[in-house]
Amino acid sequence: MKHYFHPISRAVTTHWMLTELDVDHEQVEVDFRSGDGRTAEFLSINPMGKIPTLVDGDVVVTESAAICAYLADRFPEKGLAPPAGSRERGKYYRYLFVPGTTLEPMFTFDSLKIVDYPANSVGFGDMERCLATIESMTPETAWVLGDQFTAADVVFGGLLDFAVQTGWLQSPGAKVSAYVQRIKGRHAYKKSHDPAWR
Ligand SMILES: N[C@@H](CCC(=O)N[C@@H](CS)C(=O)NCC(=O)O)C(=O)O
Structure with a gap:
């Protein structure tokens, strides 16, 4: 998994989530302030040019809350989500x-x-x-x-x-x-x- 991140951004929330889970991932720093988010390569992953962005194999997840929800379900053994289908x-x-x-x-x-x-x-x-x-x-x-x-x-x-x-x-x-x-x-x-x- 690749986590596109910058330490002064909303990606700190998803970084915290990954830290709670303690799972292997690659941290890719994107300095959005100097235009790293606007490169053709990054825009092909996330057309919003925004971080956080998570790439898990061929799955791209954007939006902080969606990334946190996806990660909680991806690693159910870590207990960071109630069971699917529960009240x-x-x-x-x-x-x-x-x-x-x-x-x-x-x-x-x-x-x-x-x-x-x-x-x-x-x-x-x-x-x-x-x-x-x-x-x-x-x-x-x-x-x-x-x-x-x-x-x-x-x-x-x-x-x-x-x-x-x-x-x-x-x-x-x-x-x-x-x-x-x-x-x-x-x-x-x-x-x-x-x-x-x-
Ligand atoms: N709704 C998005 C917002 C993400 C967002 O706005 N990220 C900012 C950094 S905090 C960004 O990447 N800005 C770069 C830009 O808009 O070019 C989320 O919650 O993930």
Whole structure:
């Protein structure tokens, strides 16, 4: 497996996932800031020219959450996903999808100070609803599925961690702060997040 990566990018999330799994892979550094992502060779793999990108034999997986979900299923013995077809899978999918489809676009709009848009037809609604969603979805249990740490924590917890660090999420409540601290306390998180990068 090849993991196209840069240490200051969303690929840190998939790097963390690979570190949690502790599986063999080749790390290919793509300096997207100096145009490495725009070469014909890389665009033939991912036409978005973006990282993270995972290549597993003849399978190309893009999008951070999709890569984390794919890897969890690819290595079921590592226990980072609830069984396919189980009811827990519904909750798991929700936590995998809400960061990229709803929360991140809202934070991006907010940081760009875009306020004039139709909130009832835009998928992420408005900040008030997103903050209520974060507060409601953040677990009081150790992880989103209770005692079992899964790829959903990498994706959802990873976004909350990033949002707190960047100030996207100002004044997080006690529950969110405690969950982010649990995330940061994981061995694989520490191993994959070099403090010098941030
Ligand atoms: N939705 C994508 C976003 C990936 C993304 O935007 N990656 C940035 C780095 S953080 C990138 O590769 N930018 C280079 C470019 O757009 O040319 C994901 O979650 O994987």
